[in-house]
Amino acid sequence: MNNIKVKVKDLSLRYGTNLALKNITMDIPEKMVTAFIGPSGCGKSTFLRTLNRMNDLIDNVTIEGEVYIDNINIYDKNIDVVNLRKKVGMIFQKSNPFAKSVYENIAFGPRINGISQKSVLDEIVERSLKQAAIWDEVKDRLFNSALSLSGGQQQRICIARSLAVNPDIILMDEPASALDPISTAKIEELIHELKQDYTIIIVTHNMQQAARTSDLTALFYMGDLVEMNKTEIIFSNPAKKQTEDYISGRFG
Amino acid sequence: MNRNVKDTIFEGLTGISVLLIIFIIVSILAITIVGGWPNLNWTFLSEFPKDGMTKGGIFPAIVGTAVMTIIMAIAAVPFGVITAIYLAEYASEKSVIAKIIRFAVKTLAVVPSIIFGLFGLGFFIGFIGKNMDGLLNGGELRWGQPNILWASLTMALLTLPVVIVSVEEAIRTIPREMREASLALGATKWQTIRKVVLPGSVSGILTGTILAVSRGAGEVAPILFTGAAYFLSNLPHSLSDQFMSLGYHIYIMSTQSSNVDATQPIQFATTLVLLLLTFSLNAVAVTLRYRIRKKAK
Numbered sequence: 001m002n003n004i005k006v007k008v009k010d011l012s013l014r015y016g017t018n019l020a021l022k023n024i025t026m027d028i029p030e031k032m033v034t035a036f037i038g039p040s041g042c043g044k045s046t047f048l049r050t051l052n053r054m055n056d057l058i059d060n061v062t063i064e065g066e067v068y069i070d071n072i073n074i075y076d077k078n079i080d081v082v083n084l085r086k087k088v089g090m091i092f093q094k095s096n097p098f099a100k101s102v103y104e105n106i107a108f109g110p111r112i113n114g115i116s117q118k119s120v121l122d123e124i125v126e127r128s129l130k131q132a133a134i135w136d137e138v139k140d141r142l143f144n145s146a147l148s149l150s151g152g153q154q155q156r157i158c159i160a161r162s163l164a165v166n167p168d169i170i171l172m173d174e175p176a177s178a179l180d181p182i183s184t185a186k187i188e189e190l191i192h193e194l195k196q197d198y199t200i201i202i203v204t205h206n207m208q209q210a211a212r213t214s215d216l217t218a219l220f221y222m223g224d225l226v227e228m229n230k231t232e233i234i235f236s237n238p239a240k241k242q243t244e245d246y247i248s249g250r251f252g
Numbered sequence: 253m254n255r256n257v258k259d260t261i262f263e264g265l266t267g268i269s270v271l272l273i274i275f276i277i278v279s280i281l282a283i284t285i286v287g288g289w290p291n292l293n294w295t296f297l298s299e300f301p302k303d304g305m306t307k308g309g310i311f312p313a314i315v316g317t318a319v320m321t322i323i324m325a326i327a328a329v330p331f332g333v334i335t336a337i338y339l340a341e342y343a344s345e346k347s348v349i350a351k352i353i354r355f356a357v358k359t360l361a362v363v364p365s366i367i368f369g370l371f372g373l374g375f376f377i378g379f380i381g382k383n384m385d386g387l388l389n390g391g392e393l394r395w396g397q398p399n400i401l402w403a404s405l406t407m408a409l410l411t412l413p414v415v416i417v418s419v420e421e422a423i424r425t426i427p428r429e430m431r432e433a434s435l436a437l438g439a440t441k442w443q444t445i446r447k448v449v450l451p452g453s454v455s456g457i458l459t460g461t462i463l464a465v466s467r468g469a470g471e472v473a474p475i476l477f478t479g480a481a482y483f484l485s486n487l488p489h490s491l492s493d494q495f496m497s498l499g500y501h502i503y504i505m506s507t508q509s510s511n512v513d514a515t516q517p518i519q520f521a522t523t524l525v526l527l528l529l530t531f532s533l534n535a536v537a538v539t540l541r542y543r544i545r546k547k548a549k
Contacts, residue, residue: 059344083438085435090436096429097433098430108439112440
């Protein structure tokens with residue numbers, strides 16, 4: 001097993017008084033793919049969004065516990081959330097490119113970090129698009145609107161956009177749930193490529209997708225972490241009855 | 253009474269109401285066009301009034317209205333946009349301050365325009381202008397009297413709610429996912445507003461501006477005490493000059509003129525110019541707003 005990248009200790013989250021995550025503790029290894037599965041409303045997306053403090057944007061959320069990334073507690077008072085989010089990129093369920101050109105979408109992150117030299121931006125844009133395996137499809141229309149691309153292409157543009165700020169960790173919130181099977185396969189292939197350089201955490205509804213793409217799988221249910229283990233063990237020989245029931249489709 | 257009869261009566265009432273409204277708008281247009289069109293020509297638009305304002309054109313009133321609305325927009329739009337950004341992006345739904353601001357904006361929108369005029373007279377001329385004269389001109393009267401700057405600023409206050417409401421509506425149509433995408437890339441809140449939210453709200457800002465301009469171009473009461481002049485032989489050269497305005501020109505031509513009958517063609521033609529101006533500005537605003545709403549869906 002690789003080094004631990006993310007260490008979560010006793011994390012609880014409330015929406016108002018409603019307890020949405022209950023004392024989650026888990027270790028997420030570096031440069032591997034960790035999948036979160038579970039029925040709708042089980043807390044897996046909410047948990048994912050605690051890892052880049054995206055829940056901070058919602059009124060009424062209270063969080064207890066600690067999340068260490070590279071041994072630094074990201075909920076410490078002195079943490080700069082802006083820097084945290086540069087290090088922890090996020091891909092959303094619905095692809096959300098900006099209403100700008102492909103080039104400007106990718107250059108957005110570098111630009112807000114103060115990079116304005118055209119040659120440097122060109123290089124970042126090309127490298128990021130290549131990493132996201134979409135360079136060949138868009139290299140002739142870099143200055144067309146990103147919204148003119150297909151859904152699957154838009155999602156890979158979003159991945160490239162997030163790679164352009166050099167994150168260590170990429171959070172993916174059901175990145176392929178709105179895509180057709182071919183686009184989904186491309187995204188999964190890409191996840192496989194990216195894990196050589198990045199720690200990837202993916203939330204998915206699709207258990208086959210978790211089985212295909214991930215090294216580790218964690219099952220959430222009603223705000224609890226039910227079980228977490230190597231993916232092949234979760235899918236062949238889970239320790240808990242609840243896990244077995246869920247992956248065999250008996251509930252959820 | 254039979255239910256069907258009631259139904260028919262009510263349907264008839266709705267029909268009459270609709271017809272009445274159409275009748276009113278058609279009458280206004282017809283009377284103005286019939287009375288004004290024959291007198292509308294290039295000379296009328298490009299010349300100063302002549303012969304005790306019974307002849308000649310309305311050029312200074314057109315220029316005055318244009319300059320006043322431009323200064324008004326320069327003041328009202330940035331202020332309105334910043335307020336709208338605060339309401340849409342910074343204030344939480346439950347915040348007391350946001351509720352107070354919303355209440356203030358709504359109240360401002362229903363304050364009678366003559367009250368704005370009196371406020372402008374008291375605040376801009378009586379207070380700010382007088383004090384400026386005291387500090388800058390050694391008490392010599394320059395800013396402490398009606399001028400185009402105070403009139404424009406008074407008008408800006410009147411149109412501020414229009415700008416705030418339009419811009420806030422446009423900002424709220426930017427999907428949350430767009431903001432999250434930007435924040436997740438490590439953008440600060442301000443970077444997100446500047447690079448994602450505002451560029452996406454440009455048409456809303458434009459709509460607000462145009463609605464404000466079309467409202468301001470037609471109003472008379474706020475400028476009555478604050479800067480509009482009966483007749484000027486020159487165009488305004490500085491912000492401390494008075495100006496002529498289309499709406500005010502119509503008012504004085506129909507009430508203060510030495511020979512009301514002789515000026516009737518001028519009144520009609522001036523009214524037609526003002527109507528055409530405000531209608532076309534509104535048409536542009538409505539089109540823009542329609543596009544925003546379509547995009548939001």
